[in-house]
Amino acid sequence: MTRLLIVGPAGAGKGTQSAKIAEDHGIVAISTGDIFRANIKGETALGKEAQKYVDAGELVPDSVTNRMVEDRLGWDDAADGFLLDGYPRNRVQVAALDEILGRLGVELDAVLELTADREELIQRLKKRAEIEGRGDDADENAIRRRLELFDHETAPMIEEYDARGLVRRVDGL
Template identity: 45%
Template sequence: MVGPPGAGKGTQAQILASELSIPQVSTGDIFRANVGGGTELGQQAKAYMDRGDLVPDEVTNAMVADRLGQDDARAGFLLDGFPRNVAQARALDGILEDLGQRLDVVLELVVETEEVVTRLSGRRSCRSCNHVQHVIFDPPRTPGVCDNCGGELVQREDDQEETIRHRLRVYEEQTAPLVDFYRERGLLVSIQATGSVADVTARALAAVPTGERG
């Protein structure tokens, strides 16, 4: 699954993985597990993630190869957040060949830049319970106060508009070429990522080859 930050990849990947009875393999989860575990790869990744930059390919590839080799991924998986560029896509080819696996479809979630900025810059996280609200789509009853526990709602650094626009520029420079890469292979299906979650899910499921549905 490919698409810019804020397109809803994580949400859709979780739903689709459940619908298809396959594990969601998220690079975000892989990074957090390594960072939380204090592994060498995790420490390297954290420095880049804190700046809003992409983690170097050699670090990411090693983490993904290890995850895809685990037992629960042998019957299939849904990749969320990887590959992010053509170099990683070619590395994935090698990983999948070693595992006897292949890609069936690449879903591109399409959303306009300003919609992404609105979605992400409006998020507020509670300092106390980590509950997330949105100043437009899910405004707190009292400005700056968490509806869940009454804690302080703050804007995370990676949700600030400047950081978001930087992430989008990085995406366009490094990740968007994946669209052409997979289109040329006949694997790409583009779907609109606007509207309700259920609407986007329906479009995504319709794009999955029938034989791959759980």
């Protein structure tokens, strides 16, 4: 049973690598974006709660996100292992994930950190915007803000897992 997190800045290849790693290990790849979309589309109680924040242009609170993740990790397909992409994003969510995994009676095996040169990431994201029509990747200033947010919010979370000896760094380019 393999239980992994995959983290890294925008454009580092998390989505691409998640699919490959999950297939190679026979585990389910779980993206928090997919969890949100499924709950909102399915009009679950959590989805309706999240939709209120989305409609108001606000971030969905950690408490709602944590409950969605716990629900998803409780599905049968995650019992034999999973690769979680997009969660946790901060230290509060790290503590919540620790509690969730404790209730499930499991532990993480590793945290895969995809690393990449900042300027190469920017170029990769701009190219992705052209190819895939992703507007969120077209504006270089917006890309830089996303990368700064990653540094501010997510990097301390990675440091916490690094202190536990769980981080494995992989070149994302």
